[in-house]
Amino acid sequence: MASSVEELKQEYGRYTFRKILFIIICICLTVTMFWLSLAVGTRQLSLEESLNLFINHLMGNIPDHDSNIWYDDNIVWNYRVPRALFAITAGAGLSVAGAVMQGVMKNPLADPYTTGVSSGALLGASIAIVLGFSLGGSGIAGAGVVINAIVFAMLPVVAIVAMGPFFRKSPASLILAGVAVSYAFSSLTSLLLVTTDSSTLATVYHWQVGTLTEVSWESIPPVLAVQVVGLAILFPLANKINLMALDDKDAKSMGLDSEKLRMVCLVILSVMAAIIICYVGVIGFVGLVIPHMVRIVLGSDNKYLIPASAALGAAFLLTCDVISRSIDVSSSIPVGVVTSFIGAPIFLALIIREKKNVW
Amino acid sequence: MAMNKNTKIIIAVVVVLAIVVVVAAVFLMQPQDVTKDAKEMETSELKMYGNINGDGFIDDKDTKIIKGLIDQGKTAKDYPLADANQDGKLSQEDIDLLNKVIKGESCTIWHMNLHDYNEDGIMDYEKVSTKFPISSMICTGSSNTFMMLYMAGIIDEVKGASYGSTVDNLYNDCYKDTTKTVKLGTSSTKIDFEDGKGAASDLIKKENVTAVLSDWNRTYLTNEKDFENAGVDVIRFAAASTEIDVIAHDYYMLGLLFQKQDRAKEVVAYMKEVLDKIEQASTKENKAISAVVSSMTNYYSVGDSDYTALLKSVHGKNALDSGNWGTTTSIKVLDNLDVFNTDKYRYDYVVHLRAYNGYTAEADMAKLYNDYTKTIAEYWEHGTNGQYIVNGNMPIPARMAYVASLFYDGVDKKWADEIHQGFVDKFFKNKNFKVSDLTFVYPAE
Structure with a gap:
């Protein structure tokens, strides 16, 4: 008996170790990619130069304006560092949002945009770009797009929450409500876009597929704050989200109000996704696929699925951004294009190799 | 019940964040009073501080007039255009600066950019400083900009340009020759500073570029802050203007900055x-x-x-x-x-x-x-x-x-x-x- 308990402990230790190891590997990969991302871009810098510039700046050794390295310090610190930090934050946030959304909706096709935040944000951005109208006032260029996007992104969520009393808040109903709202917003966006010129269309398109080009230090605090708050709320709920895999009635018998928890998660996840979208557009694939990849490797326990998704999502989006900047074309390829191009074959390969059923 | 409380907290956080974003954005984007002295500049052919007589050049005539004003105890408030270095007072330093300009020595000058900086569709005068003289620059390459530079004789100084497919083959041996002028993208209105392989930051450093030239229209070079923050001056002209006072400023300013005043004089006279x-x-x-x-x-x-x-x-x-x-x-x-x-x-x-x-x-x-x-x-x-x-x-x-x-x-x-x-x-x-x-x-x- 003692030996079987010991074996069980050892087995559990190995089980936990594998999961923690996976997370540590992802974090190491993220750190490595962060370093690489400092050296990749228009200005040609070596890995050593870029790391020295970063560490020196971090230690408070900011070069004088007249010094030889001031220009390179500006590029590393004001362009590459915030871009990398944003990629890490957004990758982690979208992946966690996807993992939790799939869990609470009990649907493998759910993603952070299930409630229609992406179509709402796209409509808001299109109104600012095409019509020049912004809720933040006219003439504030990029800020107008951000403000419109965040306000319009929240409209579908508000609509679904407000309509809550009128329909059953089952996963299927919520997904269908999100689809309906998305279609309504998409039709309005299409109406705007068919009347505009090609250069405006190109601007909207870049936004539609997601690009990290416009990221600056100003983008980091709001996005980071929302993701940290969101993650801080979601991590402790991991066990409850595990229970939601059960039928709602069974979950209720264990003291969990699934409908209520689902609605709360839905609002949190939508806010997490919306704040990312409003700065960089709709980065697809990450929120849908990264949680599946993690599930295939680690299983569906949200206690590990959530942090592992965060770690892999961060590494994945940062890697995709580095690739998008490395390809020798006139400007960087939108990162949303790279996430799909790189992620889809990896995901397919995992599905083909996977034997166990995680859903 | 606890969930309801959480919901309220989340909504409150979102609302506060949204308000902060809106207020910060509106505050940060408030236009500054960069059109100060615009009225005084209106009649100047070269809209530059120190060009006190309003002609197309900085020369001894300007320094003599400013010397006279200093001797009479006049102030920069009385004669804002005489304050060449924009330090708020009239002094020998203004004359010293203009003498440097006359000799073609390195210094920083203050002048007006033609720019719809408040995005109302109307061209404004925007006070800016520029490192003088310019020997290496990049530009957004609309047809009008290329033609203006070409006529001003500014060719070898253009180290990089962004342009589309409709640019005339007239420039095959200069601006369109990518061994001489690096192509910085396919838009005639935009240059990325730091992005993929085709942006400008590497070229700027390697060619010691000190200025980027663009048009007055608000759709041009919307990322001008990237260049300014990197120490690259943004100079804006109205390359498609049909008004002689604007055309004169365009060419006189280019002539001064690139030390091609004789050519500028010739172009303006023919115009x-x-x-x-x-x-x-x-x-x-x-x-x-x-x-x-x-x-x-x-x-x-x-x-x-x-x-x-x-x-x-x-x-x-x-x-x-x-x-x-x-x-x-x-x-x-x-x-x-x-x-x-x-x-x-x-x-x-x-x-x-x-x-x-x-x-x-x-x-x-x-x-x-x-x-x-x-x-x-x-x-x-x-x-x-x-x-x-x-x-x-x-x-x-x-x-x-x-x-x-x-x-x-x-x-x-x-x-x-x-x-x-x-x-x-x-x-x-x-x-x-x-x-x-x-x-x-x-x-x-």
Whole structure:
């Protein structure tokens, strides 16, 4: 008996170790990619130069304006560092949002945009770009797009929450409500876009597929704050989200109000996704696929699925951004294009190799 | 119950964040008073601090006047244009700065950029500082900008440019030769600073670029802060202007910054001569011209744009001026079919201004007609009769001359060709075009 308990402990230790190891590997990969991302871009810098510039700046050794390295310090610190930090934050946030959304909706096709935040944000951005109208006032260029996007992104969520009393808040109903709202917003966006010129269309398109080009230090605090708050709320709920895999009635018998928890998660996840979208557009694939990849490797326990998704999502989006900047074309390829191009074959390969059923 | 509390907290956080973002954005984007002294600058041919006599040059005449003002105890408040270094007082330091400029020595000058900085569609004067002189720069390469630089003799100094496919082959041996001028993207309005492999930051460092040159229009170089933050000055001109005071500033400023004052003087003198001729031809017949101008396929220009200004510069009336089009400068005709309602708008000409190969290759006219004139002909009372395609790849006054030749009986293509030939002979480097052998205006018949 003692030996079987010991074996069980050892087995559990190995089980936990594998999961923690996976997370540590992802974090190491993220750190490595962060370093690489400092050296990749228009200005040609070596890995050593870029790391020295970063560490020196971090230690408070900011070069004088007249010094030889001031220009390179500006590029590393004001362009590459915030871009990398944003990629890490957004990758982690979208992946966690996807993992939790799939869990609470009990649907493998759910993603952070299930409630229609992406179509709402796209409509808001299109109104600012095409019509020049912004809720933040006219003439504030990029800020107008951000403000419109965040306000319009929240409209579908508000609509679904407000309509809550009128329909059953089952996963299927919520997904269908999100689809309906998305279609309504998409039709309005299409109406705007068919009347505009090609250069405006190109601007909207870049936004539609997601690009990290416009990221600056100003983008980091709001996005980071929302993701940290969101993650801080979601991590402790991991066990409850595990229970939601059960039928709602069974979950209720264990003291969990699934409908209520689902609605709360839905609002949190939508806010997490919306704040990312409003700065960089709709980065697809990450929120849908990264949680599946993690599930295939680690299983569906949200206690590990959530942090592992965060770690892999961060590494994945940062890697995709580095690739998008490395390809020798006139400007960087939108990162949303790279996430799909790189992620889809990896995901397919995992599905083909996977034997166990995680859903 | 606990969940409800959480929900409230989340909503409160979102609302607070949204408010913070809105307030911060609005606060950060508030325009500063960069148009100070704009009125005093209006009559100056070279809109630069220190150019106290308002001509096109910085010379001993300016330093003498400022010396006199200092001796009389005058202040910068009384004579803001005399405060060359913009330190708020008149002193020997202003004279020292101007002497450096006269000698071509390195210093920082203060001048006006022509820029719609408050995004209201109207060109403003924006006070900026620029490192002087400039020997290495990059630019957004619209047809008008390239033509302005070409005529100003600024060629080897252009280390990089962004431009699209309609730029004339006239520049094959300079701006379009990527071994001399690195191509920085395919947009004529935008240069990325730091992004993928094709942005500007590496070139700036390697070629010691100190300035980026762009147009006054708000759609150009929307990321100018990236360049300013990297210590690269942004200089803006009105390359498509038809007004002599603006044209004079453009060339005098370029002449000063790039140390090509003699060339600038020559260009401005010829511009003045040509604009006088066009003015005379346009006013001689006292003829009422009602027309519209199109700069994009199936769009008409409205409001204050470079295109409507060209129409007005030859005393044509923009037939759409009576409409209420908001702040936009172009409207899509198919969304505004009222423009073909003859009870509201009557016009005899539709002038299509387009950049396509002009000096070195014949355009595919069948394609041009099909792209530009066909749709309008289906709705407009005159069909194709009265629609003209005018090449945008030529000096602005030559363009004006060709448009005038469409409107007025006393002047014709030959007259416009002669004016155009003058520019080619005087300012096109090693080019022997006979413009009368080429076609720059096509009737859509």
